[in-house]
Amino acid sequence: MSQETIHQLREKAKQWTIEAGQLIKKSMHKPFEVDTKLDRKDLVTEVDRKTEQFFIDKIHETYPDHKVLGEEGMGDEVQSLDGTVWIIDPIDGTMNFIHQERFFAISIGIYIDGVGEIGIIYDVMADDLYEGTLGEGAYKNGQRLKPIDPNKALEDALIGLNNSWSIPNRKLNEEKIHDLVRKVRGTRSYGSAALEFAYIAEGIIDAYITMRLAPWDIAAGMVIVGEVGGITTRVDGTEINMLTGNTVICSNQAIHEELISFIETK
Ligand code: 2AM
Ligand code: CA
Ligand code: CA
Numbered sequence: 474m475s476q477e478t479i480h481q482l483r484e485k486a487k488q489w490t491i492e493a494g495q496l497i498k499k500s501m502h503k504p505f506e507v508d509t510k511l512d513r514k515d516l517v518t519e520v521d522r523k524t525e526q527f528f529i530d531k532i533h534e535t536y537p538d539h540k541v542l543g544e545e546g547m548g549d550e551v552q553s554l555d556g557t558v559w560i561i562d563p564i565d566g567t568m569n570f571i572h573q574e575r576f577f578a579i580s581i582g583i584y585i586d587g588v589g590e591i592g593i594i595y596d597v598m599a600d601d602l603y604e605g606t607l608g609e610g611a612y613k614n615g616q617r618l619k620p621i622d623p624n625k626a627l628e629d630a631l632i633g634l635n636n637s638w639s640i641p642n643r644k645l646n647e648e649k650i651h652d653l654v655r656k657v658r659g660t661r662s663y664g665s666a667a668l669e670f671a672y673i674a675e676g677i678i679d680a681y682i683t684m685r686l687a688p689w690d691i692a693a694g695m696v697i698v699g700e701v702g703g704i705t706t707r708v709d710g711t712e713i714n715m716l717t718g719n720t721v722i723c724s725n726q727a728i729h730e731e732l733i734s735f736i737e738t739k
């Protein structure tokens with residue numbers, strides 16, 4: 474695919490993302506249905522589903538040969554990343570959407586033959602749009618983002634850390650997590666994986682560690698962070714698989730190895 478075609482694709486994706494954001498804002502004023510998925514903390518609303526359907530209709534209508542991998546499962550049965558695959562989280566941070574009516578994002582990653590070419594993360598309520606195009610840099614609201622500090626030390630770092638380290642079946646060495654919390658300057662937990670990636674790209678946090686994410690949580694973020702020099706792997710340092718669940722460490726080059734050393738399975 475030519476760079477020009479990729480640019481056209483990105484502009485379409487951005488246009489639909491802004492439109493979807495407007496639809497979400499409108500639906501917030503009316504009562505909406507909330508359901509649970511895996512457990513009582515795993516929430517989904519009809520707004521999540523409607524937003525995903527909005528993207529699927531647009532994509533299938535405009536690009537019949539593209540596939541869609543979406544969190545709410547209304548897209549295609551995606552078994553491989555061959556061709557053009559849109560990896561979509563219609564609302565990342567559904568719990569924030571429900572409880573706080575802010576701090577949620579639309580996340581769109583576009584992968585071509587397995588390569589992340591385009592990432593778009595839209596903080597709907599703040600009206601902040603982050604985007605990255607492979608090899609062409611990352612932007613927030615049209616302003617180019619600077620490379621992240623490659624030498625920021627862990628002692629000086631703010632890290633995104635959520636309670637996923639306490640998931641019982643992970644059997645993490647909790648002492649090590651305590652050591653990590655004591656070592657860093659501070660921890661933050663934003664409740665939207667996509668926004669944590671966007672904040673790393675922006676340089677306002679320095680790392681993000683989480684034990685349970687799906688492809689749609691990270692597909693856009695990995696492209697955007699990659700464009701400012703950040704790296705994303707599983708917590709054991711191995712490569713992310715964009716078709717399965719993954720543990721995730723995202724940070725600058727300098728602290729990546731060190732962060733991995735704190736995540737120890739019992
Ligand atoms: P969601 O809001 O789209 O479900 C919250 O810490 C972050 O983790 C959000 O990005 C959230 O995405 C994601 N998340 C919440 N529950 C999850 C689960 N059961 N599996 C994977 N990711 C989850
Ligand atoms: Ca969800
Ligand atoms: Ca998500």
Ligand code: CA
Binds near residue numbers: 544563565566567
């Ligand atoms: Ca979601």
